[in-house]
Amino acid sequence: MGAGHAHALYVHEHSPVHRLAPEVKLAAAFAFVLAVAVTPREAMWAFAIDATALAVVLRLARLPVGFVLARLAVILPFIAFAFLIPFVGSGDRVDVLGVSVSQPGLWGAWNVIAKATLGATVSILLAATTEIPSILRGMARLRVPETLTAIATFMVRYLELIAGDLRRMRTAMTARGYDPRWLWQARPIATSAGALFIRSYERGERVHAAMLSRGYTGTMPSLDRRAATIREWLVAGTVPGVAVATAVAAFLAPA
């Protein structure tokens, strides 16, 4: 709770990856994931190269392996779906361990698992090495419309507060013996959602009035004007560069 600007996924470290300007990291992450997404799935070696490149960056960022693996659990439902594909898929059948499965289905499953895992690892890398305010600053520097980044800034700033409000309401209800098990017992939860909305909205009005009285003109002043250097772009560009080169090679190479 006393972690200040940190958030659930951020890992406090002093690594070259942490120090990189946020807009560079965002652009590199998008470029890498895009290159992975268009890589033909038959080129298994290409994904091995991408994974190796990513592993090097993870190592540079000094992220614990266990941490990354635990966070990868987000994509488990989709991985589970991927495991079903070979069984429900159509097309030629092959025997795997005595069970007949669809061959295109196997490729489909491999495709989802490989790309989703690599993509999620990139997202985890980004979130673990970049604080949320930096991510938002990076978005603004990448020309994301200011209204969106401003909304996101306020959202992030008040998220913990409102989530805390929510927790306190839950605690209060539990303390009064509320222990719902069925949907038709959910009314107190729904009405407290309504109450939370009113509280949040009224807080927003007060915050806005307070900001106006302190000279808010509709844009937030930025204290950090350091833009990314050419060197940073070049260094960070190597990783998506590898992925793009791999994707191109995979397209050109005979299957």
Added chain:
Amino acid sequence: MHAPDGFLNAGTAVATGAVSVGTIGVALRRTREQLRDKQVPLAGISAAFIFAAQMFNFPVAAGTTGHLLGGALAAILLGPATGTLVVTVVVIVQALAFADGGLTALGYNVLNMAVITSFGGYAIFLLARRVLPSNATGVIVATGVAAGLSVVLAAMAFSIEWLFGATAPVPFDTVFGAMVGVHLLIGIGEAIISAMAVGAVLAARPDLIYGVRDLDRASLAERPAVGMRGFLIGGVLVALLFAVVVSQFAAPDPDGLERVATDAGFIESAQDHALGSSIFADYATAGVANETLSLAIAGAAGVAITLAVGTGLFFAVRDRRREPGRDRDHAAV
């Protein structure tokens, strides 16, 4: 619904991305006057509310919980344009800062979870408002219908995207059936929680709700609260409607499991289902020649039977909980 990278092909990701960016552009333009001046902090805090609302676990059955998606709720409270922006921000921050949903999947994730639930949900809300009375009850029921169907719409959108951008040879019918079926159930929870949340805001600060700006306080005040019975009846009607409509999409193809069975060669060994000769076998009614009507009847009957079984279970559980002996025990203490 936070799909990861590589779930749909690159073309679909780019196309849905373009649609999402276009819609967000329109939403930004529509909200410009409103937001530039005054409401950016308000929109931000509302986004935090929607984010928190997604942590709102509500009970579903036997202690399992679901959580709110909030797209339709945001649109009804804040208006479709602001609502879309707010939910878009939530989805983007979830992808960038919480690694929830892939970066290249942002195009379809934003489209399904923000654009379609907000604009689609609000459109349904307006349609429902037309046929419902212009008072608080009408607004609450319209919210429920809109919130429930917005989830189903999002599931349909995902299935249609799968039709164009499938990365695996799973037929559209299978994906559509599974997605819409699961999300019909999720939608019921979404409907009930959203409707009662709007009801609570309506009771305290109706002026905050964008979707009821056309109503004055007098017409809002003229209602008693809708009881749980009203919701349940409404929910059953919606479920029936959907079963009748959705059943038309159900192709005569065997479902996934049946196909596995056929291909693995054990379907011959499987006994015909005990109800195989019942009039609803294979979701078509024997003796009704018209296929459309037959599927519709089968779908409606399916809902009725599910409902009967569910209600029966509920009463079985409830009766045991309220045994007279229990009260006596309490009295003894």
